[in-house]
Amino acid sequence: MSDFKNLDPLLHSQLRLAIMSLLLGLQSAEFVFIKEKTGATAGNLSVQIDKLSKADYIKVEKAFKGKKPVTTCSITTTGVEAFENYVNALKNYIG
Amino acid sequence: MSDFKNLDPLLHSQLRLAIMSLLLGLQSAEFVFIKEKTGATAGNLSVQIDKLSKADYIKVEKAFKGKKPVTTCSITTTGVEAFENYVNALKNYIG
DNA sequence: TTAACTAGGTTTATAATATAAACTACTTTA
DNA sequence: TAAAGTAGTTTATATTATAAACCTAGTTAA
Numbered sequence: 034m035s036d037f038k039n040l041d042p043l044l045h046s047q048l049r050l051a052i053m054s055l056l057l058g059l060q061s062a063e064f065v066f067i068k069e070k071t072g073a074t075a076g077n078l079s080v081q082i083d084k085l086s087k088a089d090y091i092k093v094e095k096a097f098k099g100k101k102p103v104t105t106c107s108i109t110t111t112g113v114e115a116f117e118n119y120v121n122a123l124k125n126y127i128g
Numbered sequence: 129m130s131d132f133k134n135l136d137p138l139l140h141s142q143l144r145l146a147i148m149s150l151l152l153g154l155q156s157a158e159f160v161f162i163k164e165k166t167g168a169t170a171g172n173l174s175v176q177i178d179k180l181s182k183a184d185y186i187k188v189e190k191a192f193k194g195k196k197p198v199t200t201c202s203i204t205t206t207g208v209e210a211f212e213n214y215v216n217a218l219k220n221y222i223g
Numbered sequence: 224t225t226a227a228c229t230a231g232g233t234t235t236a237t238a239a240t241a242t243a244a245a246c247t248a249c250t251t252t253a
Numbered sequence: 254t255a256a257a258g259t260a261g262t263t264t265a266t267a268t269t270a271t272a273a274a275c276c277t278a279g280t281t282a283a
Contacts, residue, residue, distance in 0.1 A: 035164065035165060035166070036146075036150075036165045036166065036167075037142070037146040037165075037166060037167070039160075039250090040142050041144070042268095042269090045137060045142065046139070046269080046270075047132070047134070047135050047204040047270090048138065048270080048271090050221045051131075051221060052223065053220045054220075054223070055131075057223075059149045062233070064232070064233070065230085065232095068207070068231095070132075071131065071132060072131075072132075072270090074237090074271075074272060074273090075231070075233085075272095076231060076232085076233075076234080076271075076272060076273075076274090077271050077272070078271070079231095079232065079233055079234085080233085080234090080270080080271080081270085083233090091215045095232095098177070100278075100279060100280095101230065101231065101278085101279080102230085102231055102232070102277090102278085103231080104231080104232075119222075120222045123218070123222065125149075126145045126149045127145075127149065127214075127215045127218065128149070128152075131265085137239095137240090141240080141241075142241090143238090143241080143242090159260070160259090160260075161260095161262070164271095168242090169242075169243060169244090170261060171242075171243060171244075171245090171261085171262075171263080171264095172241070172242050172243070172259070172266065173242080173261090174260095174261060174262055174263085175242080175262085175263090176241085178262090187267090190261095195249080195250065195251095196250080196259065197248090197259085197260055197261070198260080199260080199261070209243085
């Protein structure tokens with residue numbers, strides 16, 4: 034792409050972008066909460082969280098709240114930077 | 129998606145978004161020109177132009193310039209509206 | 224006390240998408 | 254007239270997104 038910067042394919046995905054957007058505002062959120070806010074299915078969410086986590090865009094912590102498992106996600110500085118770069122690249126496209 | 133509006137999948141594609149962005153600024157452009165500006169391969173561009181055309185987001189006209197075939201594209205009002213809606217929806221995500 | 228149900232996920236199979244390689248048809252150049 | 258170039262299209266493949274199916278633990282109802 035000569036005139037248009039590449040859009041980070043990890044962020045150029047509706048659900049992953051929603052997850053990142055949410056985490057950027059909250060700094061930390063639980064799986065179930067993200068699921069409700071994004072309207073995603075658990076399976077899809079699980080897969081996308083995994084991808085973001087493997088890229089070190091988010092940090093994932095698994096613990097127990099009482100007897101129930103809880104997965105907590107938070108954005109990393111790498112993730113914040115990637116998000117900012119993505120938004121800047123997008124401006125090439127949407128003016 | 130409850131908190132996040134759906135992003136028109138036809139526009140949420142790097143190349144198609146680049147094509148639309150280009151046409152929005154120019155009102156009309158030839159295949160070869162779009163190819164250069166976007167850095168896309170001819171095959172990929174042909175497919176994506178076809179999709180945008182079938183959705184009536186762009187209009188495609190085929191003619192001859194001397195002995196060479198020329199494909200000219202321009203954005204439609206439907207396309208302009210779709211683009212605007214896409215940008216507005218995106219704002220949910222990128223603030 | 225075991226069968227059915229719920230919560231909180233993960234894994235896997237499938238559908239959709241993007242992309243490039245291969246091809247067509249015609250033209251120009253050597 | 255053969256080789257290379259132009260302007261694309263078609264098709265095969267790789268990637269991605271998504272939901273269905275599954276798993277594990279705990280909980281209630283019979």
